[in-house]
Amino acid sequence: MSADAMLQAVNLSTMLSCMVLKFPQIFLVMKMKSTKGLSLPALLMELTGYIVFVTYQMTNEYPVPTYLEYPVLIAQDTILLMLILHYNGNLRQSVIYSALFVGVWQLLTLQRWIIDLAMSFCTLISAGSKLVQLQCLWESKDSGQISILSCALSSYTCLARIFTTIMTTGDLQVLARFIVITVLNVWVTATALRYRQSCKKQD
Structure with a gap:
């Protein structure tokens, strides 16, 4: 398989995965009617x-297939938030x-330096979200409302x-973000x- 074909295959698989990524979590919350173990912050x-990441990608006119899933993820996260x-x-x-x-998005598009600065903090924001979720799990010791499939x-x-990112833009900020978040x-x-597994053993 050529590098271009592999890149297209990875882009497609990523997009397809992201189209349903949050649905297992959404369905689980609806089924359990509980948000225990989930962190709103x-x-x-x-x-x-x-929002910061997709705005940065659009501002830099990066190839659309490298970030096309983010509007879908934003929509799914909005449903989960509701x-x-x-x-x-x-x-x-x-x-x-x-x-x-909406205000944040409008602010990001005002000046180029604003989105560049925001992107510098994007990794910290995204990493912070994962650390807050981890803390919530550690405190509740209950992952019954967490979808393992969505996490995977x-x-x-x-x-x-x-x-x-390595194959297309080579943007170090973007690359660093994905490594940390992975x-x-x-x-x-x-x-x-x-x-x-602990809950199953107790049961």
Whole structure:
């Protein structure tokens, strides 16, 4: 297989994975009608990271296939956010969060230096979201509402994006982000599996 064909295959598999990435988590929350083990701050940070990242990619006019999944991920995270707010009895706050995210996106597009600066913090924001989720898992010691499949798919898509970034733009900021997030995604997956197995043993 040629490098171009491999790149296209990885881009396609990443896009297909991301089209359903959050659905196992969404369906699990709807089934359990509980958000225990899920961190609202982590989700908000993840959404912020997605918005910054996709805006940076668009501003630099990078190849669309290398970030096409992010609008889909933003839409799925928005659905998950609404569900968390609903089951926590805070659905009215969705208007505030919507206004904030639209405001952030508008701010990012005002000047080139703003998005460049935001991208410098994007890795910290995205890594912070994973660390907050880990802390939530450690405190609750319950991963019953965490979808292992969604976690595993997140790990794969970030790993795939390390490859596509090397093969296309070679952007070191983007590459560093994917490496850090891949490690943390694997850590979240392993932690969720550990608590899931512990719960099964107790049962």
